[in-house]
Amino acid sequence: xxxxxxxxxxxxxxxxxxxxxxxxxxxxxxxxAILDAVDTLRELDTTDVPPTSHAVLVExxxxxxVVKPGLPPEVALANAPAKADTSFVVPKxxx
Amino acid sequence: MSLTDLTLQELSTKLAAxxxxxxxxxxxxxxxxxxxxxxxxxxxxxDEQGALAAAAASDSRRGAGGALxxxxxxxxxxxxxxxxxxxxxxxxxxxxxxFIPPYDATVVRLLKDAGAVLLGKTNQDEFAMGSxxxxxxxxxxxxxxxxxxxxxxxxxxxxxxxxxxxxxxxLGTDTGGSIRQPAALCNxxxxxxxxxxxxxxxxxxxxxxxxxxxxxxxxxxxVAALLQFIARHDAQDATSVPATVPDYSAELEAGVAxxxxxxxxxxxxxxxxxxxxxxxxxxxxxxxxxxxxxxxxSLPHTRYALAAYYLIAPAEASSxxxxxxxxxxxxxxxxxxxxxxxxxxTREEGFGPEVKRRIxxxxxxxxxxxxxxxYLKAQKVRTLIRRDFEQALAGVDALLTPTSPVPAxxxxxxxxxxLAMYLMDVFTLPCNxxxxxxxxxxxxxxxxxLPVGLQLLGRxxxxxxxxxxxxxxxxxxxxxxxAPQL
Numbered sequence: 001x002x003x004x005x006x007x008x009x010x011x012x013x014x015x016x017x018x019x020x021x022x023x024x025x026x027x028x029x030x031x032x033a034i035l036d037a038v039d040t041l042r043e044l045d046t047t048d049v050p051p052t053s054h055a056v057l058v059e060x061x062x063x064x065x066v067v068k069p070g071l072p073p074e075v076a077l078a079n080a081p082a083k084a085d086t087s088f089v090v091p092k093x094x095x
Numbered sequence: 096m097s098l099t100d101l102t103l104q105e106l107s108t109k110l111a112a113x114x115x116x117x118x119x120x121x122x123x124x125x126x127x128x129x130x131x132x133x134x135x136x137x138x139x140x141x142d143e144q145g146a147l148a149a150a151a152a153s154d155s156r157r158g159a160g161g162a163l164x165x166x167x168x169x170x171x172x173x174x175x176x177x178x179x180x181x182x183x184x185x186x187x188x189x190x191x192x193x194f195i196p197p198y199d200a201t202v203v204r205l206l207k208d209a210g211a212v213l214l215g216k217t218n219q220d221e222f223a224m225g226s227x228x229x230x231x232x233x234x235x236x237x238x239x240x241x242x243x244x245x246x247x248x249x250x251x252x253x254x255x256x257x258x259x260x261x262x263x264x265x266l267g268t269d270t271g272g273s274i275r276q277p278a279a280l281c282n283x284x285x286x287x288x289x290x291x292x293x294x295x296x297x298x299x300x301x302x303x304x305x306x307x308x309x310x311x312x313x314x315x316x317x318v319a320a321l322l323q324f325i326a327r328h329d330a331q332d333a334t335s336v337p338a339t340v341p342d343y344s345a346e347l348e349a350g351v352a353x354x355x356x357x358x359x360x361x362x363x364x365x366x367x368x369x370x371x372x373x374x375x376x377x378x379x380x381x382x383x384x385x386x387x388x389x390x391x392x393s394l395p396h397t398r399y400a401l402a403a404y405y406l407i408a409p410a411e412a413s414s415x416x417x418x419x420x421x422x423x424x425x426x427x428x429x430x431x432x433x434x435x436x437x438x439x440x441t442r443e444e445g446f447g448p449e450v451k452r453r454i455x456x457x458x459x460x461x462x463x464x465x466x467x468x469x470y471l472k473a474q475k476v477r478t479l480i481r482r483d484f485e486q487a488l489a490g491v492d493a494l495l496t497p498t499s500p501v502p503a504x505x506x507x508x509x510x511x512x513x514l515a516m517y518l519m520d521v522f523t524l525p526c527n528x529x530x531x532x533x534x535x536x537x538x539x540x541x542x543x544x545l546p547v548g549l550q551l552l553g554r555x556x557x558x559x560x561x562x563x564x565x566x567x568x569x570x571x572x573x574x575x576x577x578a579p580q581l
Contacts, residue, residue, distance in 0.1 A: 008455070015413060015458040016420070017451055018439035027455055030513055034456060037514055038402040041472050044479070051474030054304050054334060055481055055530025056290045056555055061337070063330040075197045081427035088422050093434050 001035040098123040103317035117168030121150035137256035141215035167210035172262035175216040178297040187231040190445025200297025217252030226519035239579035244503035247277030254281040272523025275535035279498035279548020290530035291336035294329030302411035352386030357491035361397035406473035413457030498548030537574035
């Protein structure tokens, strides 16, 4: 499976990664090699095999619905690169 | 003999007998770190003040009398993907530079509650993605047995800190071998518990259906002691399993007479270093002499495990790492225009090449038109691999395999070849796909003096049996006692 530069740019956009042109070229070659390697899975007939998402979990576990305090706003905001009052600050979304 | 050469259990006994204080033990570790960590770089951060304060508090508790835990006053190290309240936690990534967690991971809280002294945060591959510790954004860790070689990864710092006698034990995490492979390369014991045995709350997520926290120690008994305190149901982790926690030390010395040990044919099919293969075959014979029966078993889908893993793990990672966007914590790119550019520039500057590669691979495998061919297919193959293990383990007590196909390799040797690096996990990652417990223990040395690891794999929640099997070998072949020359 050979990834084109166009596909690399599409995936980088989906992943919100602003790759440099050199990184795009490298990604195309290294990802293509990895995709070739994982293509061995095609050899297996898995028509009637159910997927495994979690190996051990048998049923969803529920806990008691007890109200507990969450993080206070000042603690939740303590690591924010930019904040104002009780909010995270980001660049303007709508001009 | 210096204080830091004691095992965790020996130190614990001396602390209980008041022959040594927690402050003395902690100072001995801090001195050792100062003496050797410039060469080893096992630690990203040493919390000298916090450790000494915790040690002093432990000594006060000891002075007050009463029943104290086996970990009371014992200095330990923590991988840097475990959240520590008030102590910077970076996952060895620039994107989390300066991040001060507002709470402790459950495993960290459990160790603190047990009275342990936490020395600091250990080096690792960035976001636990790597098998050599070289993807750390803050420089690699070095193997204490050969400083020009990798300690393995991703929990390389935890394994190296224990091997270099800088800590009496450590916690790591294992998604595809990240506790066992570095344990093998650094001549220590490392255990990946059954998926769900140990809480993942407050553990920085890589691949959530595979990640598991586990202990590293110099002896099997030390690892059993650490597991005893972290194996616990946690309502804050929905995948934590409320299974009974046995006494992991109770049957350690019970031996292997009458047990059946399986040797999976596919693990010996080639590609392994001859000295590693010899060590595993010697170990198998040693078990036979101790009264175990060896049985050849088959895990027919082994050759597909690597491919399934390198679709599932990156897919889950691409989703988990979406949270690093420069808004709530960590790095934020400067001089950006608009929110979209804030995200993509922050992620471009903050993540290293291997992390970007896995995000891209995972995003591709999950993207429209490819989901069925890659991600869903891999999950179906995962079922086949799980069934292989169910069948093989139905007839034996445990499986014996190599941990890593090769001993410690040179730093720089594989870092530019992702596929060569991924092969380092070929014997360890099937266990994560199946959710099983796995343990690596010292199995000898190559002629060049590099450690070789033996891997034991068991049935779900059968950690006690793995520890017992490991201890039987360790008692006869105490390779763990050979310390690195630093």
